Amino acid sequence: MSTPRHHAVEDAEVWLGVQEASDMLGVSPATLRRWSAAGKVRAFTTPGGHRRYAESTIRQLLGRAAGLDSSVSALGESVDRAAWALHEQLAPVCGSLSWVPRATPEERQILGLAGRSMVQGLLGYVDGRNDHECESAIRPAIEAAAMQGRIAARHHGDLGETLETFHRVRGALVDDLAARACLAGLDTPRATRLLARANDGVDRLIVALVDAHAAAPAAAVSPG
Amino acid sequence: MSTPRHHAVEDAEVWLGVQEASDMLGVSPATLRRWSAAGKVRAFTTPGGHRRYAESTIRQLLGRAAGLDSSVSALGESVDRAAWALHEQLAPVCGSLSWVPRATPEERQILGLAGRSMVQGLLGYVDGRNDHECESAIRPAIEAAAMQGRIAARHHGDLGETLETFHRVRGALVDDLAARACLAGLDTPRATRLLARANDGVDRLIVALVDAHAAAPAAAVSPG
DNA sequence: GAAAATTCGGGTAATTAGGGTC
């Protein structure tokens, strides 16, 4: 019977010294030191003042240029199916916006397409393996968000209400990704990176929507 | 011999040998030994002189953290200090908003206070152990967000630009929490829950800001 | 009781931090 203490440490993080980390990044140790001093790269500081960098942190920095290792498809489900499921969940929420009943049937159809496009683009953005793939995926989603913003403005949609809807979208997407990440056994760095990217994507859609909403300041309909 | 110390409580603490502990910290056993000799790291010493380290002690060193629950304070740093650091990082971003130079000195001072209040409230919201604590923490932050929205509206601030700033706040907060979670060894479910809560908090501030912005539709300024 | 693995302690070489400058 083995003694119960000293359990093997399960998720041991690999720590790198400044030299190793800066070699990986291709910068000088002084630069990496400045980065951590500025809060750009997180590091564990020993009581003596020396820094230790988590290998996952460094890989994350590299990942912006090289392959991203946290993706939806790596989570086991195809992007298409995930998008479909998410859209099914979100469509009623979006449809309950107070200004939607004022939209024409054609506009409502467009809104449905836009919603699907946004969900699809968002997941594609999260799933992309490099910047180019991410941008290609989200571009139509951004256009769809702008379209939704213009239609909302046309019908005097309340911006706060629309934002809340988007926040629900964000919540659902993040919850969904988090659940998939847990199921897939993704480790904490990868999972949090995934969620951060999802956030970025949603933020970009929101900005596009708000800008479009403001730029197309409504047609004069139903003037009181 | 049986395990020397199971004092009554049994599942309380996991003890690590020097090798395991130093692996977790990314330093050599000799260094860890020197730290305990200097009183920097508390260790239990066997009658023969060997040291045993509590896993929680090691985690405290890593993120200044003992990752037991998903909260900022459990992540080791006091909310106040984390808020201060985050605000330091974000203040220049918020100050670069195009409409800020049009604000009066007094307003700018108020904006600074509001920014600090929002960061503090946000972290308190994430850190809260129950609904009541969360709500108490975020309420002043919501009021601060509304205040910022009113000031922005007064100076014809661009809503999209303000939103982008908030999205940067979200990004910084999420990055910060994610990094802390990784350092503290938080598992994926806890870490994702933490980030989801942070998102919720930011969303509520954004809604408050946008609503206030819309409700206080600007004064006629800049007679130029 | 005995053996293998680990830890202790110390002494020295290598690496790092930090500031200042280009």
Added chain:
DNA sequence: TCTGTCCTAATTACCCGAATTT
């Protein structure tokens, strides 16, 4: 503005034989 290179003081890593733990 940012990065790479110097400099010195401080910290850390590697070496050893002896003692402890398993």
